[in-house]
Amino acid sequence: MKIGFIGLGLMGQPMAGHLLKAGYELHVHDVVAASKQALVDLGAVECIDNKAVAEASDIIITMVPDTPDVQAALFSDDGVAAGLSPGKIVVDMSSISPTATTGFAERIEALGCFYLDAPVSGGPFGAINAALTIMVGGPQETFDKVLPVFEAMGKTVTLIGNRNGDGQVAKVANQIIVGITVEAVAEALLFASKAGADPQIVRQALMGGAANSIILENHGGRMLDRNFEPGFRAELQQKDLNLAMQSARELGLFLPAASAAHDMYNATRANGMDKDDHTSVLRVLESMANHQTSDGKKS
DSSP: OEEEEEOOSTTHHHHHHHHHHTTOEEEEEOSSHHHHHHHHTTTOEEOSSHHHHHHHOSEEEEOOSSHHHHHHHHHSTTSGGGGOOTTOEEEEOSOOOHHHHHHHHHHHHTTTOEEEEOOEESHHHHHHTTOEEEEEESOHHHHHHHHHHHHHHEEEEEEEESSTTHHHHHHHHHHHHHHHHHHHHHHHHHHHHHTTSOHHHHHHHHTTSTTOOHIIIIIHHHHHHTOOSOSSBHHHHHHHHHHHHHHHHHHTOOOHHHHHHHHHHHHHHHTTOTTSBGGGHHHHHHHHHHTBOTTSSBO
């Protein structure tokens, strides 16, 4: 089986590397030449554009930042759709709009091909260690064909539903929880520090109780270490919460905690921290605290 992989960034490059290790013939393209070369050195075939990737592959995977990027990768003049022939499978592993995903799937299926949306959770660490959680939307038969490919990249693979877009719905739900919880951990540690307690010890105590979570352990540790090097960039967390806000409006829902978290991640961008890790929300909270007067009112 020949696999095409488009988008070789922080996540895509190690994911594609696992496919090479699993023995798949891999055809790759990325706008960054160095990203392609790293995989070519491991045995991948470099393609001139996305159309060429589709022409050479049975399954074509896209892993790019946002909805417009997927649209461009699929439907530009030299995009995937231009290189498809009936029976091929397109798998989008980006985190994008569920509504747009449905439209993309319809356009691919009109060409006699098949489509799965399969966003991932686990960040660069999960990608490097083939330990991603993969949430898939699409027909069972297509999912079954691609399952061995997913299993080469992830630890937990779940078919959320047989509708295209179901995988993206699950990812948006995931990012609501992650975004809110990262901010909650930041608020808790800041509170402990400003109240005079040792936040390191407070975190250790909380990890033994009902408040414990992977985010308290991992992200809380990063906050206390002042390690804001990008694992999952703040701008991507903001983008995912923006997808949640858009979807909520379409459904007529009010998501107050997600909305508040969305505003906080907007503030990371306003403060020039959008390229840093999403734990940088702590620094936004600290900045706000530093602008308080002794009586608790904003200066």
